[in-house]
Amino acid sequence: MAPLNGNPPTERGGWWHEYVCPAHGVELAHVGFDSGNFPAGGVPCPHGCRVDTPAVRGAWTVLAHHFWARRIRLLAYEGQGADLLASYARLYSELTKSGEHEQAQGWMQRGRLFHQALTDAVWGVPISHAVLTLTEHPDRGGLGETLPMLDDMVAGARLARDAMVAQDKFSSNYTAWFNALGTTASQAAAAVRGEAWDGAEEWLTGERGQFAHLHVATGEDGWEWEASTYYHGFVLRAYLLSLRGFDPSQAPDRLESMIRALSEIATDGGILPALHDGPYRRAPLALEWLEIATLAGQFAANHALDAIATQALSEVGPTYDGLENKLTNWFSGPPRPTATPSVDPPVATSSVAQTARAGTGSARPPIVTTTAYAVIRTAGIHAILDHGPHGGSHGHHDKLALYLYGATTPWQPDPGQVPYGHAQWRAHYKSVVAHPTIRIDGLEPAEATGTLTHNDNSVTATIEGWYDGVRASRQLIAADNYLLDIVRVTADREREIVLQFRPDVDLTVEVGPDATRTTWTGDESLYGYHRGSGIPVTRPGPGPADDPQRTRTWLDWTVVGTEATFYTLYSTTPIDAALAEVITNV
Numbered sequence: 160m161a162p163l164n165g166n167p168p169t170e171r172g173g174w175w176h177e178y179v180c181p182a183h184g185v186e187l188a189h190v191g192f193d194s195g196n197f198p199a200g201g202v203p204c205p206h207g208c209r210v211d212t213p214a215v216r217g218a219w220t221v222l223a224h225h226f227w228a229r230r231i232r233l234l235a236y237e238g239q240g241a242d243l244l245a246s247y248a249r250l251y252s253e254l255t256k257s258g259e260h261e262q263a264q265g266w267m268q269r270g271r272l273f274h275q276a277l278t279d280a281v282w283g284v285p286i287s288h289a290v291l292t293l294t295e296h297p298d299r300g301g302l303g304e305t306l307p308m309l310d311d312m313v314a315g316a317r318l319a320r321d322a323m324v325a326q327d328k329f330s331s332n333y334t335a336w337f338n339a340l341g342t343t344a345s346q347a348a349a350a351v352r353g354e355a356w357d358g359a360e361e362w363l364t365g366e367r368g369q370f371a372h373l374h375v376a377t378g379e380d381g382w383e384w385e386a387s388t389y390y391h392g393f394v395l396r397a398y399l400l401s402l403r404g405f406d407p408s409q410a411p412d413r414l415e416s417m418i419r420a421l422s423e424i425a426t427d428g429g430i431l432p433a434l435h436d437g438p439y440r441r442a443p444l445a446l447e448w449l450e451i452a453t454l455a456g457q458f459a460a461n462h463a464l465d466a467i468a469t470q471a472l473s474e475v476g477p478t479y480d481g482l483e484n485k486l487t488n489w490f491s492g493p494p495r496p497t498a499t500p501s502v503d504p505p506v507a508t509s510s511v512a513q514t515a516r517a518g519t520g521s522a523r524p525p526i527v528t529t530t531a532y533a534v535i536r537t538a539g540i541h542a543i544l545d546h547g548p549h550g551g552s553h554g555h556h557d558k559l560a561l562y563l564y565g566a567t568t569p570w571q572p573d574p575g576q577v578p579y580g581h582a583q584w585r586a587h588y589k590s591v592v593a594h595p596t597i598r599i600d601g602l603e604p605a606e607a608t609g610t611l612t613h614n615d616n617s618v619t620a621t622i623e624g625w626y627d628g629v630r631a632s633r634q635l636i637a638a639d640n641y642l643l644d645i646v647r648v649t650a651d652r653e654r655e656i657v658l659q660f661r662p663d664v665d666l667t668v669e670v671g672p673d674a675t676r677t678t679w680t681g682d683e684s685l686y687g688y689h690r691g692s693g694i695p696v697t698r699p700g701p702g703p704a705d706d707p708q709r710t711r712t713w714l715d716w717t718v719v720g721t722e723a724t725f726y727t728l729y730s731t732t733p734i735d736a737a738l739a740e741v742i743t744n745v
Contacts, residue, residue: 170254180581191221241293386548410458442476460495570664587701629654
């Protein structure tokens with residue numbers, strides 16, 4: 160751990176989503192946090208800009224405060240940091256004495272140290288854990304000064320949660336963090352006072368506690384209701400951090416289902432598709448996945464997220480600090496030994512090879528269906544079909560999108576989302592044009608939910624009501640050596656019907672007299688054989704949201720008429736004439 164050479168910022172923070180280059184839509188560099196001073200000349204952008212605006216300064220201050228909270232949490236495991244916590248508590252009191260943050264945007268639930276009460280909670284949880292950790296060391300002096308801060312955090316968490324209930328938003332991901340803050344800050348305060356903690360009913364088991372929130376915010380399949388990988392992990396992390404010293408056997412089964420949901424969508428190489436709203440790739444998020452994987456492995460033995468952790472380690476870079484290695488003996492009991500069944504048991508077939516999940520000791524089923532997604536694993540291809548609910552404000556217009564991955568290669572991934580402060584790029588990545596799905600007349604669809612059916616070796620999603628007078632279906636048929644994708648669209652009048660392909664690897668396209676062939680080249684290669692009416696046209700387009708300036712080859716397959724059928728055969732080996740006959744025989 161590098162030595163600290165400064166102090167925490169001495170100003171209140173803003174909204175971290177403003178930490179984005181206005182020209183390029185990319186997150187700005189994480190620099191200067193340990194100094195506590197905003198970089199002279201502005202924050203650099205990877206494309207050469209230097210940005211210095213009030214919004215960016217406020218966002219930088221958020222990230223700097225979070226940097227210090229994490230660093231102090233690390234120091235606490237070494238028995239250090241009590242002096243920093245005491246000085247931070249004095250600073251907190253000085254900065255928040257005026258009450259709610261007057262510069263927060265109107266839609267926000269106002270915080271005290273930051274624009275948002277949510278940001279207060281995400282910062283306060285590691286600070287509280289640092290205090291709690293230090294109370295377990297023999298030399299626990301100097302922590303009394305943290306009590307006003309901890310008590311204020313508990314009161315703030317209670318008020319914020321009550322506001323969510325009053326607004327009929329108890330199921331919001333915010334609530335999980337307000338409960339997490341109430342739990343950890345009250346535990347830390349009790350430990351500093353030398354008292355037994357008596358907050359379990361209020362913050363964990365009661366009618367507004369974490370377990371109640373768990374059941375209203377997730378479905379029986381474990382997916383958080385927004386069906387976003389990022390927000391699913393965001394809420395799961397809040398739950399796990401709340402359960403320090405808790406026996407996993409006493410927690411609801413639904414929490415184990417949440418962990419299983421992540422393992423189901425992850426590739427064998429540990430890629431977590433950025434479904435719906437959330438970063439495509441971000442080093443601070445990789446640190447969070449490491450934390451989640453470590454705690455999840457202690458909570459449920461049958462859903463170790465080892466491959467996800469390995470992939471996260473490859474994305475962290477110089478920000479890696481090894482915090483997850485300190486999180487030992489998190490719970491008071493052993494990991495839950497058995498898996499709970501899915502609400503819709505996965506289909507296992509003899510025609511699709513079973514794939515062993517590294518670190519779990521159990522086979523990964525080739526087809527998994529949930530309320531939001533269907534996952535198909537066959538012939539080295541990891542495919543995800545979006546068919547479920549929109550996901551509220553974090554949903555994207557990607558119904559019937561098909562995402563394609565190898566073990567370590569994002570052939571056609573969900574592109575993710577930029578920091579929300581960039582309105583133009585955020586609108587793009589939310590739109591239908593950014594996703595590998597169907598677009599009608601160049602328009603945005605309405606929010607809609609499809610229906611899914613499946614049998615031994617295929618799944619079919621059907622949707623209507625998203626475009627007026629248009630019905631569409633997407634069928635995926637899995638076999639030992641290929642995946643067949645069949646898209647059918649019917650309309651009540653002549654429409655421009657486009658099937659979109661959105662790679663994040665080099666794509667070559669060869670148009671022949673009877674079919675079009677594509678080659679998707681990454682660490683692993685994918686081959687496509689496409690037949691149907693219409694014209695496939697390539698054009699340059701932005702890549703995933705970690706860098707909107709990265710250009711990729713887009714392919715749009717267009718039919719003008721009242722119906723269209725598109726056939727695509729995918730294989731990880733070159734497609735010969737015999738294999739191509741699969742389409743002819745459909």
